[in-house]
Amino acid sequence: DSGVTQTPKHLITATGQRVTLRCSPRSGDLSVYWYQQSLDQGLQFLIQYYNGEERAKGNILERFSAQQFPDLHSELNLSSLELGDSALYFCASSANRGFGYTFGSGTRLTVV
Amino acid sequence: GQQLNQSPQSMFIQEGEDVSMNCTSSSIFNTWLWYKQDPGEGPVLLIALYKAGELTSNGRLTAQFGITRKDSFLNISASIPSDVGIYFCAGLNYGGSQGNLIFGKGTKLSVKP
Numbered sequence: 134d135s136g137v138t139q140t141p142k143h144l145i146t147a148t149g150q151r152v153t154l155r156c157s158p159r160s161g162d163l164s165v166y167w168y169q170q171s172l173d174q175g176l177q178f179l180i181q182y183y184n185g186e187e188r189a190k191g192n193i194l195e196r197f198s199a200q201q202f203p204d205l206h207s208e209l210n211l212s213s214l215e216l217g218d219s220a221l222y223f224c225a226s227s228a229n230r231g232f233g234y235t236f237g238s239g240t241r242l243t244v245v
Numbered sequence: 246g247q248q249l250n251q252s253p254q255s256m257f258i259q260e261g262e263d264v265s266m267n268c269t270s271s272s273i274f275n276t277w278l279w280y281k282q283d284p285g286e287g288p289v290l291l292i293a294l295y296k297a298g299e300l301t302s303n304g305r306l307t308a309q310f311g312i313t314r315k316d317s318f319l320n321i322s323a324s325i326p327s328d329v330g331i332y333f334c335a336g337l338n339y340g341g342s343q344g345n346l347i348f349g350k351g352t353k354l355s356v357k358p
């Protein structure tokens with residue numbers, strides 16, 4: 134157990150729908166990062182939050198949004214889902230800049 | 246944006262063999278990290294390198310932070326079946342539109358049939 138908790142583990146939904154993925158960072162970590170991993174692809178950075186504020190943005194689609202709450206958990210909202218959004222979505226957390234990130238075990242999203 | 250070129254893309258290992266993989270970048274990084282990902286799991290940090298020229302070991306794994314700060318390699322000695330998986334290099338910088346941690350596309354290690 135890495136200490137980063139992601140729910141749900143699996144999600145199957147239809148095109149056009151909206152889903153919310155949840156992440157609880159390791160205790161004490163202020164930064165949360167979201168990554169997307171498509172089949173046979175590397176990890177694509179989506180967005181970072183630090184202590185409730187958006188800190189950095191990657192290749193995140195406008196249909197996707199995220200937030201980090203006062204208790205530091207984060208949610209990634211994916212709307213108007215398309216087949217191509219099917220992927221593993223990982224959340225990671227870190228305490229300070231310059232240190233490695235700790236990843237959760239991911240949410241596998243399947244859009245049918 | 247910053248890109249990491251990781252090679253080889255895939256390789257087959259026989260138990261007991263040594264394995265090498267590397268990562269290069271067109272720009273410098275402050276930190277290099279190596280992760281391993283097993284199927285259906287998140288990446289797990291293996292080694293972190295913080296200084297140019299640094300050579301660090303973790304059991305049978307050895308990694309180096311290149312002097313130019315634009316490359317890193319990972320060696321696995323005397324491989325065992327549980328070494329199978331996908332290995333990712335990652336470069337860490339502060340700021341930038343791509344976020345702090347940039348990943349290579351991975352090296353997939355499989356067992357020789």
